[in-house]
Amino acid sequence: MKKTLFDKIWDAHVVESIPDGPDILYIDQHLIHEVTSPQAFNELKERDIPVFRPNKIVATADHNTPTENQHLPVKDLLSRKQLKELSQNCEENNITLYGLGHPYNGIVHVMAPELGITQPGKTMVCGDSHTSTHGAFGAIAFGIGTSQVTQVFASQCLLVEKPKRLRVNVNGDLKKGVTPKDVILYVISKLGTNSGTGYFCEYAGDVFENMSMEGRMTVCNMSIEMGARGGLIAPDQTTYDYVEGREFAPKGEEFDKLKAYWETLKTDEGAEFDQEYSFDAEDIEPMITYGTNPGMGIKITGAIPVEGGKSDAKALSYMGFKPGESLIDKPINYIFIGSCTNSRIEDFRMAASYIKGKKKAENVNALIVPGSRQVAAQIQQEGLDKVFEEAGFKLRQPGCSACLAMNDDKIPEGEYCVSTSNRNFEGRQGQGSRTILASPLTAAATAVAGKITDFTKSLN
Amino acid sequence: MEKFTTLQDTAVPLEVENIDTDQIIPARFLKATDKAGFGENLFKDWRFDKDGKPVEDFTLNQDQYSGQILIAGNNFGCGSSREHAAWALKAYGFKVVVSSYFADIFKGNALNNGLLPVQVSPEFLDELFLAIRKDNKESFKVDLENQKIEILSSGKSENFAIDAYKKTCLINGFDDIDFLVSKLDAIKKFEEKQTQMREAAIQ
Numbered sequence: 001m002k003k004t005l006f007d008k009i010w011d012a013h014v015v016e017s018i019p020d021g022p023d024i025l026y027i028d029q030h031l032i033h034e035v036t037s038p039q040a041f042n043e044l045k046e047r048d049i050p051v052f053r054p055n056k057i058v059a060t061a062d063h064n065t066p067t068e069n070q071h072l073p074v075k076d077l078l079s080r081k082q083l084k085e086l087s088q089n090c091e092e093n094n095i096t097l098y099g100l101g102h103p104y105n106g107i108v109h110v111m112a113p114e115l116g117i118t119q120p121g122k123t124m125v126c127g128d129s130h131t132s133t134h135g136a137f138g139a140i141a142f143g144i145g146t147s148q149v150t151q152v153f154a155s156q157c158l159l160v161e162k163p164k165r166l167r168v169n170v171n172g173d174l175k176k177g178v179t180p181k182d183v184i185l186y187v188i189s190k191l192g193t194n195s196g197t198g199y200f201c202e203y204a205g206d207v208f209e210n211m212s213m214e215g216r217m218t219v220c221n222m223s224i225e226m227g228a229r230g231g232l233i234a235p236d237q238t239t240y241d242y243v244e245g246r247e248f249a250p251k252g253e254e255f256d257k258l259k260a261y262w263e264t265l266k267t268d269e270g271a272e273f274d275q276e277y278s279f280d281a282e283d284i285e286p287m288i289t290y291g292t293n294p295g296m297g298i299k300i301t302g303a304i305p306v307e308g309g310k311s312d313a314k315a316l317s318y319m320g321f322k323p324g325e326s327l328i329d330k331p332i333n334y335i336f337i338g339s340c341t342n343s344r345i346e347d348f349r350m351a352a353s354y355i356k357g358k359k360k361a362e363n364v365n366a367l368i369v370p371g372s373r374q375v376a377a378q379i380q381q382e383g384l385d386k387v388f389e390e391a392g393f394k395l396r397q398p399g400c401s402a403c404l405a406m407n408d409d410k411i412p413e414g415e416y417c418v419s420t421s422n423r424n425f426e427g428r429q430g431q432g433s434r435t436i437l438a439s440p441l442t443a444a445a446t447a448v449a450g451k452i453t454d455f456t457k458s459l460n
Numbered sequence: 461m462e463k464f465t466t467l468q469d470t471a472v473p474l475e476v477e478n479i480d481t482d483q484i485i486p487a488r489f490l491k492a493t494d495k496a497g498f499g500e501n502l503f504k505d506w507r508f509d510k511d512g513k514p515v516e517d518f519t520l521n522q523d524q525y526s527g528q529i530l531i532a533g534n535n536f537g538c539g540s541s542r543e544h545a546a547w548a549l550k551a552y553g554f555k556v557v558v559s560s561y562f563a564d565i566f567k568g569n570a571l572n573n574g575l576l577p578v579q580v581s582p583e584f585l586d587e588l589f590l591a592i593r594k595d596n597k598e599s600f601k602v603d604l605e606n607q608k609i610e611i612l613s614s615g616k617s618e619n620f621a622i623d624a625y626k627k628t629c630l631i632n633g634f635d636d637i638d639f640l641v642s643k644l645d646a647i648k649k650f651e652e653k654q655t656q657m658r659e660a661a662i663q
Contacts, residue, residue: 012657015650016643021625024643026650036542038493049641064491078491085493121658129541129565145543145569147636155640157647161623163564193478194535194561227538229564261658293478293538311477311533404487404540413510425482425539427505 002268004165005234006200009140009265013123015157022159028122030056030152031108032095034086035063035406036127040149041089051093053156058117059090059097062107064406067369067396070100079407104247106372106398109133109340113217114374116246120235120262125152130340130422131230132223136216137243138235138265140200143224163229164274166199167267170207172281177456179350180215181342181420181439183207184222185287189297191277196228199275202267203233207281213242214346221341222422225294234266286456288327289424289437291315296424300442301328301454318426319434320414327436327452334417335447336367336429337440338396339403342420343371345378351444352387354455359391361450366393367409369401393447405430418446462574463633467555468601468612470527472519473592479532480539481566485548487540498544499551524596528555531588535559536577537566546573556602558609560585571626572635578602578609584618587611604630 003011015024037059044051051057064079074080083100090097098104104111109130112118118134124141125131127149134141144158151158168187201223208216216233223231240259243249250258285299292315298304304316306323316322337343337351348370360366368388370376376398379385388395402409403421405428411417413432420443421428424435438446445455489501506518514521530549536559537545546569549557555575560582562570570577580588591598591611599612604627610617629635640647 008661012654012661015647018625021623024640024647026647026654035490039495039543042494043637047637049637052644052647076491082491082493127541127543129539143541143565145541145546145565145572147543147569147572151636151640154637155644155647156651157640157643159625159636159640160568193538194563197535197561197564224539227535227563258658260662264661293480309477310475314476404482406487406490423480423482423539425480427486428482431486431488431505431510 002271004267004271004273005138005202005232005265006140006165009121009123010162013140022161024157025123025160026157027125027152028056029058029117029124031112031124031126031131032057032059032149033063033108033126033128034061034082036146037089037149038082038085039146040153043150044153049154051095051153054094056156057095058112059086059095060105060108060111061086061099063400063404065100065399066407067399067401067409070397076407103373106374107340107343107400109217109221110343110371110375113137113213114246114372116243116249119243119249119258120239121265125158129224130221132228133217133221133340135220135223135230135232136213137239138232138262140230140232142230163200164198166196166201166228166275167273168201168203169205169276169278170203170281171205171278172207174207174281174284177286177441177459178284179439179441180211180218182284182287184219185289185294185297185437186284187279188222188226188295189287190279191226193225193293193295194227196223196226199228201228201231203231204267208233209236212346213238214344217344218341222294225422235262286439286442288418288442288452290319290321290327292318292424292426294422294424294437297437300452302326328454329451330416331363331451332418332436332446333363333415334365334367334411335443336369336402336417336419336421337443338367338369338371338401339421340371340400341422342440343369343375345375347420347440348375348379348384349382351440352384354441354444355391355393355448356387358448360393360447363450364447366447367402368393368395369409370398372398402429404428411435418443418452461629461633461635464555464574464576464604464630466601466603466605467528468599469529470597471529471531471592471600472525472527473589474519474530474532475589477533478535478538481537481542481545482539484537484545485542490542490544495547497551498548499553502548502552528553529558529600529602530554530556531558531585531592533559534582535561535563538563541565543569543573546570546575550575558585558588571630574630574633576602576604576630578620580609580618580620587616
């Protein structure tokens with residue numbers, strides 16, 4: 001039978017199928033962090049169950065961590081306690097932890113790929129919905145709840161029903177100034193936030209084939225924002241080139257053997273999908289959101305839709321926008337370039353290339369937060385730090401930061417923030433904050449103009 | 461896990477679509493390292509204004525609505541995977557959440573905590589909201605064995621789907637951890653076989 005990429009990986013990981021029930025799915029790689037693991041460790045302790053495969057787990061500290069003075073004790077006592085418990089739990093259970101200050105520390109979905117932990121054909125889970133990011137490598141990666149974190153600790157397996165197959169095709173050439181973030185914001189705006197519920201989404205077509213690994217990660221990262229359990233892209237030469245030579249990637253003969261296996265993972269010609277959508281790259285323009293879910297997006301020069309239900313009115317009232325309105329020239333006080341969606345080196349190169357030689361507007365607070373210590377080091381090596389500093393941007397230490405505002409990096413009530421993160425939910429970046437999602441390029445242009453601007457006219 | 465069989469009770473309506481888990485439990489309350497105490501922060505920023513005063517027009521603050529059933533708009537529980545959302549709903553006192561659609565991770569989290577997600581058609585969801593609007597003390601019966609939800613005064617009902625395995629777990633109060641631990645031998649055998657399977661795929 002002809003199989004999809006998703007089927008091939010899933011089927012190779014089923015330990016057993018329960019009649020009329022879920023599959024026992026084997027998990028190759030479990031990633032954990034400080035927020036969704038403590039209750040899982042407690043549960044194990046209470047039941048006196050050991051961690052079954054500690055060598056298949058990697059931990060990092062990211063959600064709660066400060067982005068300044070990381071060498072000092074964490075000021076917030078609850079955060080400090082959570083980070084301390086993570087260290088203790090990892091130590092007691094022989095789990096590798098890249099904690100605050102470690103050269104490998106960073107946002108879980110940034111550090112695992114850059115260390116070569118993320119590989120094609122793997123099944124990967126983490127107590128974080130944006131685990132879908134790792135699908136960029138042709139892996140089945142998805143977010144789980146804390147009870148499931150406990151299940152994986154206890155058995156390295158999960159009881160899960162196999163999702164249905166969805167394919168999103170985008171073909172053609174992207175216009176100047178249109179980035180991977182715009183592609184995924186466009187797809188979600190067309191399909192809606194629950195179009196992917198119950199599905200695993202494969203992205204196919206030359207737009208994704210021509211994309212860098214960083215771009216593919218941005219796209220797969222936001223699969224969850226259309227409700228899909230995960231997104232994935234078939235591994236190819238771009239993938240192998242990215243993985244090869246990284247710290248924990250297979251080496252030499254082992255790499256060649258695995259690569260031969262990875263090459264078999266492509267969706268077979270004629271394999272069937274339960275749902276399929278196609279878009280033309282030429283129709284995509286730089287995107288921004290106007291509402292309180294990531295599906296509420298328009299092209300930057302577009303207008304807020306006039307028709308809408310009761311919940312749309314609630315969202316517009318929260319955002320202080322009106323139906324039919326354009327967002328061009330709206331003054332913006334904050335921009336945030338960071339999060340597991342857009343905090344990789346390519347994102348900062350993109351922002352810096354626009355900012356170079358310019359200054360941020362007086363009214364804007366511009367926050368730049370790398371996704372990992374390694375990205376931070378690259379920023380320094382490439383001299384991007386000077387570009388940001390000379391333009392008046394604040395370059396911070398790595399972490400999830402103002403994406404979900406669990407640390408001190410919060411947007412004040414009522415203020416607008418153009419953010420490269422993945423969610424514009426009410427209060428996501430701080431109580432009462434108003435988030436407009438966009439690409440790093442749009443965020444950089446907004447910071448320079450001090451307002452939302454159609455920067456595509458000024459691109460060479 | 462607590463057992464669930466049937467529940468007959470009044471309900472709280474929350475007629476908002478796409479309610480994400482950031483609203484159910486905002487991120488700033490996720491710093492706890494145990495499962496207790498999330499109920500008081502359920503829908504915190506919708507329930508209370510910034511001075512901590514209850515928001516009058518939010519249904520959870522309105523005395524005319526009560527009960528262990530929450531009836532919410534389409535696509536409930538989207539967004540973050542935080543299980544704290546299920547813990548908060550449970551701790552507040554809800555045992556059933558009804559919507560016309562649930563996000564996958566939330567649905568799994570709810571089921572793992574004995575909180576029953578009941579997915580109904582958009583038309584029946586409208587019927588449910590209408591019934592509460594007509595009489596805020598309307599009772600609803602949720603029968604897991606027969607997979608049925610009923611509006612008691614009118615007798616109108618609809619069947620809902622649930623995974624057979626999950627249904628058994630809920631009715632008996634079992635959970636997945638015990639089951640998986642009982643399968644460790646099969647899991648170890650699978651691990652031994654995994655490399656061979658990869659090699660077979662290349663040929």
